[in-house]
Amino acid sequence: MRNHSFDAMAIIDLENLTPWLFWLAVTGLVLSELYFALQSSRISKFTGSTESKLRSVIKDFNNGRFYKPWGTPPIIIDGGKKRLLELSDTPVLSQRAVYADMFGFKHTMNKFNHTEVNIIKSRLFGRVLNVNGPNQVARLYPVLQKRLSSFLKDELEVLDTPDSRTTVIPLASTAKVLSSRLMAVTFFGENLGSNPDLAEALLRHPSQTIACMGAFQFTPSFLMSLVHNIMTRGGREMRKIQSYLMPIIDQGVDSWDEAKGIKESTVFYDLIEQSHPNRDYWTPFTLSQSILGLWLAASHQPWVNLYHILYELCIRPEWQQIIREEVMQHGALNDFTKLNQLSLLDGFMRETARLNSLDKIAIRRKALEDYTFSDGYTKVPAGAVVCVDSYAASHNPRIYPRPETFDAGRFTNGQSHDQTNRFTDVSENYLIWGFGSLACPGRHHASLVLKLVVATLLVDYELELDAKRSRRHWMWESFSIPYNSTRLVLRRRSEPTSHWQ
Numbered sequence: 001m002r003n004h005s006f007d008a009m010a011i012i013d014l015e016n017l018t019p020w021l022f023w024l025a026v027t028g029l030v031l032s033e034l035y036f037a038l039q040s041s042r043i044s045k046f047t048g049s050t051e052s053k054l055r056s057v058i059k060d061f062n063n064g065r066f067y068k069p070w071g072t073p074p075i076i077i078d079g080g081k082k083r084l085l086e087l088s089d090t091p092v093l094s095q096r097a098v099y100a101d102m103f104g105f106k107h108t109m110n111k112f113n114h115t116e117v118n119i120i121k122s123r124l125f126g127r128v129l130n131v132n133g134p135n136q137v138a139r140l141y142p143v144l145q146k147r148l149s150s151f152l153k154d155e156l157e158v159l160d161t162p163d164s165r166t167t168v169i170p171l172a173s174t175a176k177v178l179s180s181r182l183m184a185v186t187f188f189g190e191n192l193g194s195n196p197d198l199a200e201a202l203l204r205h206p207s208q209t210i211a212c213m214g215a216f217q218f219t220p221s222f223l224m225s226l227v228h229n230i231m232t233r234g235g236r237e238m239r240k241i242q243s244y245l246m247p248i249i250d251q252g253v254d255s256w257d258e259a260k261g262i263k264e265s266t267v268f269y270d271l272i273e274q275s276h277p278n279r280d281y282w283t284p285f286t287l288s289q290s291i292l293g294l295w296l297a298a299s300h301q302p303w304v305n306l307y308h309i310l311y312e313l314c315i316r317p318e319w320q321q322i323i324r325e326e327v328m329q330h331g332a333l334n335d336f337t338k339l340n341q342l343s344l345l346d347g348f349m350r351e352t353a354r355l356n357s358l359d360k361i362a363i364r365r366k367a368l369e370d371y372t373f374s375d376g377y378t379k380v381p382a383g384a385v386v387c388v389d390s391y392a393a394s395h396n397p398r399i400y401p402r403p404e405t406f407d408a409g410r411f412t413n414g415q416s417h418d419q420t421n422r423f424t425d426v427s428e429n430y431l432i433w434g435f436g437s438l439a440c441p442g443r444h445h446a447s448l449v450l451k452l453v454v455a456t457l458l459v460d461y462e463l464e465l466d467a468k469r470s471r472r473h474w475m476w477e478s479f480s481i482p483y484n485s486t487r488l489v490l491r492r493r494s495e496p497t498s499h500w501q
């Protein structure tokens, strides 16, 4: 293992924001908090309440309550399956427009057309990830095991080694780098995916995009391009990624130096092949630009899930033992099909996701024109964002008795009345993947990477939180964001089953 420091890691990595932008944002937030706090108090009570308002502003900032009080809040609708499908699949309620606005894709995705409603793209991604994906990830499993092994040996950022069996690592950044490295293999294969130059760009670009998303909230639109250029050093990583991909797309998959068998199982290969007949539309530039968007989708959620799964395991040591035994009894570590079938591991991950989703709202859509839902009542004006409350769905007591309780066995012991019970299932009572035809097509890839990491760590280590630095997450708007400071203690088990040859 070697000490390794990465500077583009947290989902909103404050160190990564240019300092003056950060302080500008903080000042803007404080002023706006004050403005809204004072505006909401009656003039007659103004002087009496000013002190307490000031105190609450300070308290909010101490508690990490960063948010954008002046933004128009999204319209939250409720509803069953039919309404969720209508929300998800109505073309004028655009998924892409929401994310393009949120992440400033026009800048962060190299001039991405942020108003397009692009069914061609969704179909291509769906076919590659959702239809072909499950078989492909299974074929890549041994390569991923190898990559995980080399990461644990050579790339783990070590904070402390109190004794020869114990290693202390940063939980959030390890989860982030590790899932990026593994996901890179599923996308770009063993050689290209492990190329250190590309791997770093693949790690940094999503972090920069998310940091830009934070900064864009305080940036007048005419300054966005400048801010983006400062924060990303002229879009260096974005251009680097495209410069690796475009020649291969242009010259075809035969020009790509990757072992046979591995190459054909990657997302990149499939994207090139499936888009080939339509190369006039999918030029090397357009396809590589879309891959940047796909990579963002693939990067920013899995690591947060990994963070929470490891955190939950740390505070439930009995479940470490239960899942470890399940993995070992089935000899599942070296057989992805078996690993994927383990119900306790899968149920633990689903329960973690039920209670710890990154976003408390789901199926965000922006109305490209005025829209009235088929009930005739719910009207959405053009430009508004409409969505559902995923927190409420996953805390419905009729579906999940004692919904606040973490019950890791819920999906095997009858304490869930949802019709689905798998981590990767899509359900109206479990919206982490969204719903309808645009539900996350990459969930099988995410599940593979998460299961591989969790099972491997459990077989080799006891997991603990470093009590001194174990804060969990803070809220930013509807997002719950892991703390960077949380430390994970890996204690090598006395009888490790050495599965690495």
Ligand code: HEM
Residues within 6 Å of the ligand: 088, 095, 121, 122, 123, 125, 126, 129, 294, 297, 298, 299, 301, 302, 305, 362, 363, 364, 431, 432, 433, 434, 435, 437, 438, 439, 440, 441, 442, 443, 445, 446
């Ligand atoms: C635990 C990890 C992940 C979670 C929780 C997650 C969740 C989501 C959610 C909530 C959506 C939006 C659905 C909607 O708006 O209706 C989405 C979309 C998407 N996700 Fe994921 N995702 C994860 C991992 C991945 C991975 C690994 C990939 C790629 C390999 C991926 C690819 C996509 C794509 C392409 C879309 C857009 C779908 C479209 O436009 O048709 N996701 N994901």
